[in-house]
Amino acid sequence: MAKKRKKMKIRAWADNGAATVKAIVFHQMETGLRKDKATGKKIPAHYIEELTCEHNGKTVLTCLWGPGVSKNPFLSFRLKNAKKGDTLKLSWVDNQGEKDVAEAQIK
Amino acid sequence: MNQTRRTFLQATMAAGTIAVATSAGLLSPRTVLAAWPKSAFNATTVEDAMKAIAGSTKAADSKEISVEAPDIAENGAVVSVTVKSKAANTEQISVLVPENANPLCSSYITTSAVDGFVTGRIKMRKTSDVIALVKADGKLLTAKKPVKVTLGGCGG
Secondary structure, three states, X not given: OOOOOOEEEEEEEEEOOEEEEEEEEEOOOEOOOOEOOOOOOEOOOEXXXXXXXXXXXXXXXXXXXXXXXXXXXXXXXXXXXXXXXXXXXXXXXXXXXXXXXEEEEOO | OHHHHHHHHXXXXXXXXXXXXXHOOOOOHHHHHHHOOHHHHHOOOHHHHHHHHHOOOOOEEXXXXXXXXXXXXXXXXXXXXXXEEOOOOEEEEEEEOOOOOOOEEEXXXXXXXXXXXXXXXXOOOOOEEEEEEEEEOOEEEEEEEEEEEOOOOOOO
């Protein structure tokens, strides 16, 4: 489990004083309901529980995710009062305690 | 049931307090994590999930909320859903799928810094409604959209 790549992609564009943010987190998001076809054993649940978006250090959006969120979850939202060069920080943590943080600048 | 509700109420209250505390910069985001509403995500019925995530099942259908999802999803493992809320003071947007083992898919706690609009991708076990539950100004508003899931990928 530990050798998985941890990655996040964040893109954000500013327009008219606001910004559109799009992000993809690469994560397998196992529900815990699926069975391994080879062994017949259940694959343990492994999913992101919480993802926090910070804009210039201030939390703007908290995503509470459950196993019902698709693999490699995608997220998009509109940020008010944002401008080019602002920093955006996304951090997540999953039910097995793994976590990752990524930063991006608004273009 | 009572037990679940109690745990949940504690969880929500804790979440509320922590959110306030976080915005005031008193706590690090790491602390917020403890508030992940386990009971809401483990709930097996829409009612329980609603109660757990929003504290009530009394939600009014609203034209201010819109759910954008494909009419036919060829692959239930990835269904793109957009929820838009025009309601003032949107605090929380949750996405529920009644036919899933655990109806609550995701819940977004928004702040005044973002528009009432979120896009995400969810899993759907089979053809079902996608319910958006929005908490705005202390009220609960909903909207739904049926999505047909065809696993065969023939678009039928």
